[in-house]
Amino acid sequence: MPRKPSNILYSADEKPPLGTLVILGVQHATLALLFLVYPLVAAAEAGLSFDDTQVLITSCIIFMGIATIIECWPKFGAGMLLVQIPNTPHLPLAVQSLSAGGPALYATMSLIAAVSQLSLTRFMGALRAVFPPEICGVAVTMLGVALAEPSLRRFFGLTEVAQGALDGRYPFVSLVSLVIIIVFAIFSRGLLRLFAVAIGAAVGWVLAAYLGVAPAPAATFETLRYVDLPRIGWPGMTLSWALVPAAIITGIISAVDMLGTVVSMQRMDDADWRRADMNQAGRAIRANTVADMGAAVTGGFASASSSAAIGVAFATGATAWRIGTIAGLVILAAAFSPKLIGAITLIPAPVVGAILVYASAFLIVAGMDLILSRRLSDRRIFTVGLAVLAGLTVAILPELVTSTPDWMQPVLESPLSVSTGVAVGLNLFFRIGIRQEASRTVTTLENPFTVATEFLEHQGDLWGARRDVVAAAIPVVAEGVEMLLDTEVAQGSLEMRAHFDENNFDVSLIYEGEPIAIPTQRPSPEDLLGDAQAVARFVGYMLSKRADKLILGKDGTRQKLTLRFEH
Template sequence: MPRKPSNILYGADEKPPLGTLLILGVQHAVLALLFVVYPLVAAAEAGLSFSDTQVLITSCIIFMGVATIIECWPRPGAGRLLVQIPNMAHLPLAIQALAVGGPSLYAGMSLIAAFSQFTLSRFLGALRAVFPPEVCGVAVTMLGVALAEPALRRFFGLTAETAVAQLDLRFPLASLVALVVIIGLAIFSRGLLRLFAVAIGAGAGWGMSAFLGIAPEPEFALNALPVIDLPHIGFPGVSFFSWALVPAAILTGVITAVDMIGTVVSMQRMDDADWRRADLDEAGRAVRANTIADMGAAVTGGFSSASSSAAIGVAFATGTTAWRVGIVSGVIMILAAFSPRLIAALTIIPPPVIGAILIYAAAFLIVAGMELILSRRLSDRRIFTVGLAVLTGLAVAVLPELVRTTPEWMQPILESPLSISTGVAILLNLLFRIGIGREASRQVTAEESPFTVATEFLERQGDLWGARRDVVAAAIPVVAEGVEMLLDTGVAEDGLEIRARFDENNFDVRLVYTGAPLEIPNHRPSPEDLLGDAQAVARFVGYMLSKRADRLVIERDGERQALLLRFEH
């Protein structure tokens, strides 16, 4: 079992009390339902009828709940708190497909996107080298950056038509109240106050918005809508006639899968104090669960969904990553589809409240991504991989006119800071691997200092290979002790050779020498052995090395002996 971080109250596999479980589930579900604004925007831009819009939203909500339940369940899902929201990456594809061919064409393009997601998920285990921590860190950081633009617009009450000079200070004031309450409770409170920090902050922000007169008024009478009614879903058919949209659909699926990987890695990192590497098998299960839900939404006329990066900020604020919270949240979403009045009420939550929650989530994701990046020793190659990838993502965010100069079918992909920066990070990571040997060696003589040799050699190779700092630091004294033992006891007759090898799972160091094979006792030798002959001292030191390395193996290397010290990475 992973060691739970000190700031987490309820870990992934823990069961919060029933009352806490229900309230946290409602909190996540309400936040997820706020994002029905994405399918609403797509429907408005494409000029859909009221009935088609109702189907688009209702089916989206139902399969958001289904996907959340499947993803949060340990099997067949990931067993993480992965709450779904309408997929913002689908917005450009939805607008184009709905405008050109209506719901049936969008259903076809959604199926193509889902199939590309599924295909990528089957190869994630084999692509571990493509997604080292620094690449995952770029993805997580840019998740936060991607949230910044919609978060800040809502925070300051800006729209595409609003000039900054016309800024209404009531909007940032309401947002600031909500944000201060959330952060204050998350940092300085304990117990129930911290668990419900987001809900309390949202309530404070809503109250301030109402007091300042900026809470939106409904365009319809809520009382005229039924409290409970059967969900309105449809079966629009499936069309693939617009081949010009197929590349955009495939790339939208890839973007969604990368986004999902970043979200899963963020939750893994948050829930494990000793996190080492991304569990891509788990990420693959999450992507496949999302694929199933997207296919269901497509054939019933709904909008696609994806794991919510905003929910990660809520999990951090509440200190709860329990997957059972996600199950409750998914059930509440499905039940919400049976209440037209509830869905309508969610569409009038003040934008400053949403902006405050998104800013909190963005801040957490940016810092979490930096932690992932810096968890490894950064060589020049990795520094440029991370730096150029982040700058590319920032370029499309700061200079959107650059994107508008590209072909129209490419713009939905290039305008996403997340997709473009992650793609650049992957390509540069593969390019900069050229010329890096995965093995290195160094001869050591009896006149040299074992600790100095081990430190200089392993740190240099660790920097070059991008090994984790703590793994290299743990290996140095163990290797130095092994070298000193072999040389000082005379077991190594004429010096020895240090051979280091690295892959994404292990950092191996072999001490190769000419001499008698070393014997490693199964039981701890007595302290008196240190006063015995050289072989007894070597056995004692060998036993100690076997306890300090993750694995110790005695091997032969042709005519020579080899002592393998393995450190899990």
């Protein structure tokens, strides 16, 4: 079982009290439903009718709820708090598809995107080398950067005031809401911390209403029913070969987005986190694609795990998967209540901005933490730096994106997809010339600790091994070299051979001499004064207690002692 971090009150498998569970679930569901603005924007841009828009939104809500429940339930999905929202990378594809061929064309393109996303789950084991922690860190950081633009627009009221001077009421409401969330999240304990986001949102809503920046209900709001059957339907199927590349790329971007959110939750929920659990990520992506296929054939907008929900989980200190199942049920129930959906859309923009700014800040720092969890050689420094800079380029200079061909724009509009693509490409390119195994001869005239430090730190930098693993290996390897040479179990010199993969950091000591044995009982210190076999037993026992695993073998005619450190 993973060790729970000190800042987490309820970890993934823990069960909060029922009242707390319900309130936290409603809090996550409310935030998720706020993102319905994305399919609404797509419908407006494409000029959909009222009936088609209603189907697009209703189906999206239904499968957001279903996907959230499947994602969170351990027997079917990832077993972690992954709350679904409308999938932002789908927005360009939806606008183009709906404009060109209506709901039938978007349904076809959504299915193609889902299949391309699902196909990546067949290679999750191989993707571990493609997505080491520093590359995942770039993706998580750019999730935060991508969230910054919509969050800051709402924070400063730029979505409400298109022209003219900045209205100070909007940033004031946002700042008050953000300060309250931070204060309760950091300085409070118990229930107050759990409901930090809800308290900040409630105070911000009241303040926004008092200052006159809360949206007024539309004339049709009163006519909405409290309970009504959801309207979904078969949209038909139409194919446009011109949009197929954009659909495939959208699916790949969605998979990378999902991978980033899964890694963020894994990192948050495990104090001893070492590497991404690709099997868990694969289950999350598969659950998401099943829901996307359901949404496609019923005329809905695709969904994906919410990066904003990660910030809320961090603020509340609760990552229990049961919270997600409650959130999924609430989202699903919202599809049967037009009045509830209408009320949620009335939450003031500066309040939403404050919540998203908090989530964005958390993701940026969490990504940096992932990046710096590995030793960074010059190759990795350039990989990370150039990838982040590429993503910032398309965010800061949108005119570069608009000057590219239409089929490229859906990819280049996303800082996340650009940064992750550049990071993966540079990571594969810079692996050229790096061997996964290296060796060095050590003699009795050399200082074992100095040799082990220089050799293993150099190789750790090249391979991008975790800092704590290399630091733990150095004294053990140095002690093994020293004991083998000083006790003359190894005759004159030995070969120190290091090997690295994403799971293990192995250092083999290969020498001419007596084989060592690993006794089950601690040898007595007097064995050091005995014959070579007794000394070898003492060496074997000591090293077996220092490494994660000690493996004995032969390399030709020489003895081979491998010290394994789990990575």
